[in-house]
Amino acid sequence: MIRFENVSKIYDKHPALKGITFLAGKGEMLFITGPSGAGKSTLLKLIYHAVEPDEGTITIAGQGTSTIRAGQIPYLRRMIGVVFQDFRLLTRRTVFENTALALRIRGLGDQEIKNSVMETLKLVGLRHKSDVYPESLSGGEQQRVVIARALVAEPMLLLADEPTGNLDQDTSMEILRIFKDINARGTTVLIATHNTALYAGSSKRVLRLEEGALAREDLG
Amino acid sequence: MIRFENVSKIYDKHPALKGITFLAGKGEMLFITGPSGAGKSTLLKLIYHAVEPDEGTITIAGQGTSTIRAGQIPYLRRMIGVVFQDFRLLTRRTVFENTALALRIRGLGDQEIKNSVMETLKLVGLRHKSDVYPESLSGGEQQRVVIARALVAEPMLLLADEPTGNLDQDTSMEILRIFKDINARGTTVLIATHNTALYAGSSKRVLRLEEGALAREDLG
Amino acid sequence: MSLYHAKSALSGLWKEKWIYLLSTLSMAVGLFVMSVGFVAVYNMHILARELPEKFSMTVYLKDGLSADDMNRLKGAIGADRLVSKVTYISKDDALDELRKSLKGSENLLDGLDNNPLPASFEVKLKRKSVEPASVGQLAKEIRSMQGVDDIQYGQEFLDQIQKIVRIVQTSGLTFLAALLAGVLFVCYTSVKILFYRKADEVETLKLLGATGWFIRVPFLLEGVAIGVLGGAGALAASFAFFKVFIARFGASMPVLANMAVPSVMLAALPLAGLFIGFTGALIALGRIRF
Amino acid sequence: MSLYHAKSALSGLWKEKWIYLLSTLSMAVGLFVMSVGFVAVYNMHILARELPEKFSMTVYLKDGLSADDMNRLKGAIGADRLVSKVTYISKDDALDELRKSLKGSENLLDGLDNNPLPASFEVKLKRKSVEPASVGQLAKEIRSMQGVDDIQYGQEFLDQIQKIVRIVQTSGLTFLAALLAGVLFVCYTSVKILFYRKADEVETLKLLGATGWFIRVPFLLEGVAIGVLGGAGALAASFAFFKVFIARFGASMPVLANMAVPSVMLAALPLAGLFIGFTGALIALGRIRF
Numbered sequence A, B: 001m002i003r004f005e006n007v008s009k010i011y012d013k014h015p016a017l018k019g020i021t022f023l024a025g026k027g028e029m030l031f032i033t034g035p036s037g038a039g040k041s042t043l044l045k046l047i048y049h050a051v052e053p054d055e056g057t058i059t060i061a062g063q064g065t066s067t068i069r070a071g072q073i074p075y076l077r078r079m080i081g082v083v084f085q086d087f088r089l090l091t092r093r094t095v096f097e098n099t100a101l102a103l104r105i106r107g108l109g110d111q112e113i114k115n116s117v118m119e120t121l122k123l124v125g126l127r128h129k130s131d132v133y134p135e136s137l138s139g140g141e142q143q144r145v146v147i148a149r150a151l152v153a154e155p156m157l158l159l160a161d162e163p164t165g166n167l168d169q170d171t172s173m174e175i176l177r178i179f180k181d182i183n184a185r186g187t188t189v190l191i192a193t194h195n196t197a198l199y200a201g202s203s204k205r206v207l208r209l210e211e212g213a214l215a216r217e218d219l220g
Numbered sequence C, D: 001m002s003l004y005h006a007k008s009a010l011s012g013l014w015k016e017k018w019i020y021l022l023s024t025l026s027m028a029v030g031l032f033v034m035s036v037g038f039v040a041v042y043n044m045h046i047l048a049r050e051l052p053e054k055f056s057m058t059v060y061l062k063d064g065l066s067a068d069d070m071n072r073l074k075g076a077i078g079a080d081r082l083v084s085k086v087t088y089i090s091k092d093d094a095l096d097e098l099r100k101s102l103k104g105s106e107n108l109l110d111g112l113d114n115n116p117l118p119a120s121f122e123v124k125l126k127r128k129s130v131e132p133a134s135v136g137q138l139a140k141e142i143r144s145m146q147g148v149d150d151i152q153y154g155q156e157f158l159d160q161i162q163k164i165v166r167i168v169q170t171s172g173l174t175f176l177a178a179l180l181a182g183v184l185f186v187c188y189t190s191v192k193i194l195f196y197r198k199a200d201e202v203e204t205l206k207l208l209g210a211t212g213w214f215i216r217v218p219f220l221l222e223g224v225a226i227g228v229l230g231g232a233g234a235l236a237a238s239f240a241f242f243k244v245f246i247a248r249f250g251a252s253m254p255v256l257a258n259m260a261v262p263s264v265m266l267a268a269l270p271l272a273g274l275f276i277g278f279t280g281a282l283i284a285l286g287r288i289r290f
């Protein structure tokens, strides 16, 4: 599903990723960890094409990201659900509309959207907040909206960047359970996190980044 | 230092805090925990006067917050350093200027500001990023800038809202050590967090909020 | 464009209604200024065009023409496409006229034994077709007709008037063009700045997998809404303004009472608003790069 | 206001230079439109004021006045504060004049044995003080002087001219006021929208303990910078525009060649920009509530 070959990313002369090589198979669940500034978010951004690599090749679902035509990028992205570390909620839309966006973009009908969105919001415990604007949500509630938006379209690949940074232990475990569920249904899941509780004892692969390099690969 | 007496806060008919009563002594270090949406941030916002209580009285350093004159509010706030859950970094200013803001507001001189800011940035490990704009920082780096800004003016009271949500275990512990240092020098510290590692074994008071009510008070 | 887009644009408008209201008002004011400028120049134009209305030629006739000859001549002159009216002025009429113009010194004429003044045709020209060159041509033709003694018309005066008309029109248009470009630019800027803040929103939509047009459509609709509402506001303001203006000044100055407020503005202002709003939004969003 | 504030305002400008450049341009264009409107109305005003320049009275003298009497009369009339020039027209001059005006029918006058026309004074009035009422008063005074037979002046014509002058001036001013208010509003909106996005920044500064003026000053400086630069740009554009305008149209129309571009604009445009930028920013920020 994901193939990184010797990938490097340099921001203004400062290397954020150096010669990263790894594979993630279809249906796999995989964690990325490492200290602040190690390059976890950058790695995810490379996958959803928010930044482009300076070196190496990235292949997502058989599609090389550097050879892709610009017009195809939206369709590549629709295969991917992203929990952004900085949320990226639209302030002018309600919780419902923010979540629905992932489906609107795919051109689904109103009734279908309503059903899926309400179901997903229920999953993250925010059904009762569906008509509220993001600014009147708590930090953890906002984070859960972002998670709902990433899940709602049942993507082939889920990228979650620090998805439990604003969530308590119980809610975090609840979210992890949801990720496992969707993974069990075939979605490849890639989670960048500091929260060791997410992968401890999971027996999943954990990639550890340090200063932009792949320092260690382990089982959680 | 902080006195809450039967404080309630209602957002659009939905109660976020119900009848909260607690004291925090000068020089104390105290944790607030509880599930997502329990009212932790709201409690901190009441202290720095970002929202006003619907019921009850709040006294900060002997000053009742509902009787305070509008013109005094900036001076009340200058006693307090806040690590905002949503960061509130100014996108148009560099890391240095964002941190320096806390001192500029207090009217300090350029040399003094430079010394204090660089020292504090070094403390949070961001000295080398001082000329960078927030948008090109990682999530954890941004969070550390917010921490630096809250610390730099050596406030009487430090309020930290989920200060380690984007930080790895090691960095989190480093930040906690800094908080303990400043607390040892006399600053009252109030930390709202989900990260049990921050208070586990600390023997500090931990207030647990649940659905807006003070559910339990414990020692960490 | 689906119902979703329309709703989404509307909800965007509503969420930030004050700033959109301000933009719309600003658009309205800009277009209003433009329409005031336009009506002013338009009326100057009309006024200038009407200047030559009173322009006429005097065709002096030879003495002793028969009524038949006279009628034939009159018909021949009146048939020309430049001519709007031909009036016969007899020798007696001419003398009366002179007597009147000598008001106070009429006795000058008392000693005359016969009327030395010739009969003439006063030839009024059609206002729209008054052109120095063609008038010169017409004069030549008339002069060569049988029975015509001489022909007089203000050649220089006509040239002068023509020049003034041209200047008024050209400088008015230059003026209007400057005004128009200015207002267009200011309105465009206002839309552009309004949308500048949306860079974040656009970026997020892109990252979620939206195509260019999915992103653009709600913004374009917003721009169009601002533009059309602004244009409608400008229209209302213009009509109100000119109504008051004419009421205030028209009574004492007939030129203003007949001031033309071209009804083409009815459609043009909202259309101009639509155009500005649409292109403003389009350019403000720029090329959407993935 | 410290060096910090200035630096902070400048860095803000630099970080978002394109949008500020656009705002500044928009401000420049707005003020340019305003100045073009202003110069246009100003020149209409001047033109209108000069209309009565050619206004004169004709004072007919009794026959057989002595040179002495005539001079005394001329002096008396010329002494009036309304009068700019008195010219004597003798009986012969008057006849010559008539002969000229009868061009083509001069032979009419051949039979005259004596000159029936009176000598007269042509009294030119000072342009600025031409007022129907005072002119009427003057006419009455002159009529009562010894040696004066009659006095003729275009009473109606004068009234008419006066009316036109007033209308042109008042309607020009109404026009200008509408233009001015419009441009002011549009410029203000542009600044206001530009600052609207800053609500977050203002909120953060408040929460950090900044006082109202600490927050406002950088924004006000930004507003002032935009305004003054915009005003300077407008000034440059105006002078360039009028230079080209006069070069293009002035040659064929003397009125335009002498077009006045008031030098007060030198200061007024940047000042207007400053004012708009400052108040725009001030109102855009609104009352800072803690």
Ligand SMILES: Nc1ncnc2c1ncn2[C@@H]1O[C@H](COP(=O)(O)OP(=O)(O)OP(=O)(O)O)[C@@H](O)[C@H]1O
Binding pocket: A011, A012, A014, A015, A016, A034, A035, A036, A037, A038, A039, A040, A041, A042, A043, A085, B135, B136, B137, B138, B139, B140, B141, B166
């Ligand atoms: N747009 C950018 N421009 C310049 N430097 C950047 C940019 N984005 C990230 N960086 C730098 O690249 C490095 C890696 O950033 P990245 O966001 O991938 O870290 P991370 O592992 O996600 O950290 P965190 O756990 O704090 O979120 C950091 O040092 C960061 O400052």
Ligand SMILES: Nc1ncnc2c1ncn2[C@@H]1O[C@H](COP(=O)(O)OP(=O)(O)OP(=O)(O)O)[C@@H](O)[C@H]1O
Binding pocket: A135, A136, A137, A138, A139, A140, A141, A166, A167, B011, B012, B014, B015, B016, B034, B035, B036, B037, B038, B039, B040, B041, B042, B043, B085
């Ligand atoms: N401005 C607001 N308007 C309306 N409701 C609000 C507002 N701010 C917070 N709330 C609601 O009040 C409740 C408490 O919010 P608060 O931010 O205090 O929670 P929290 O304990 O900080 O949660 P988290 O751990 O997720 O940050 C939440 O249900 C939230 O939706």
Ligand SMILES: [Mg+2]
Binding pocket: A040, A041, A042, A085, A161, B138, B139, B140
């Ligand atoms: Mg990150």
Ligand SMILES: [Mg+2]
Binding pocket: A138, A139, A140, B040, B041, B042, B085, B161
């Ligand atoms: Mg919170």
